[in-house]
Amino acid sequence: MSESVSTTRRATALGAGAIALWASLAVITTAAGPVPPFQMTAMAFGLAFLLTLTVWLVRGDNIAGHLRLPSAVWALGIGGLFGYHVCYFAALALAPPVEANLLNYLWPLLIVVFAGLLPGERLTPWHLGGAFAGLVGCIVLIGGGLGGFRSEFAAGYAFALAAALIWSGYSVLSRRFGAVPTDAVGAFCGATALLALVAHLAFETAYVPRGSEWLAVLALGLGPVGAAFFLWDIGMKRGDIKALGALSYATPPLSTLLLILFGQAEASLRLAAACVLIVGGAVLASRDLWKR
DSSP states (O other): OOHHHHHHHHHHHHHHHHHHHHHTHHHHHHHTOSOOHHHHHHHHHHHHHHHHHHHHHHHTOOHHHHHOOOHHHHHHHHIIIIIHHHHHHHHHHHSOHHHHHHHHTTHHHHHHHHHTTSTTOOOOHHHHHHHHHHHHHHHHHHTOOGGGOOGGGHHHHHHHHHHHHHHHHHHHHGGGGTTSOTTHHHHHHHHHHHHHHHHHHHHOOOOOOOTTHHHHHHHHHHIIIIIHHHHHHHHHHHSOHHHHHHHGGGHHHHHHHHHHHTTSSOOOHHHHHHHHHHHHHHHHHTHHHHHO
8 A cells, every 4th residue: 555545544534533523513512501602612612722722832832833824724714613603503593403404514515526626636426426325315314304495594594505615615625725734723723712702792691511511511622623623624635535525424323323322312214214325425435545
């Protein structure tokens, strides 16, 4: 196996680790109690930034150097992390959750399609077939909903589509900034926490977590709202970006399975069918990687 192939596989595996961590987001968020969205974002991303800052201090890094990034990089990072969460929360507030989630989960498909436009990349029928299989699986999992779109929720639908475009754009464009160290994600987390705090103070009423809820907040900052974004950055910059786009469809079924295990959802044939479609689509889209 060549070194480049080994590097690609390793980076893809790390990117897949982010997908696994994001699958735990729902069950951990539920355990954190009724914390308002922007407050939760500020707390979790703030913790992620503090942990990153600690690592920089232990390593003896130049902190100012990590924050001295080109304006285009700052725009991409803040737009990706904060912009996505703002649009996603707005979509959930202005449209039914089923339809909002369905539109939001167009981002894996968009990653596969956009990745084909990158230099040195090409889009094959395997990638498109796998991405569409994953999309169908998400529709089955969420319960359809395509016939229920109503004009009064147009703003919510627009925010959900914007969220999908922002996250897929951030993910694919990260490849164009491959020379930027992954440590920059720590700076993005700090900026996102600060902006989320401002939004929280402007629009929300604070909630103080109690007892074990603090452990859930800590878990969020360590995992799905912390390490996951660093792993994703590595996967997008050095892994198989189209395979990761298709694998991202594993997030909804994995999340649902965790909710079932923790007694917050029930198993069903619909879930089983969705898992078959999503996992099969991911394997199909990753065909080139497995062949190598």
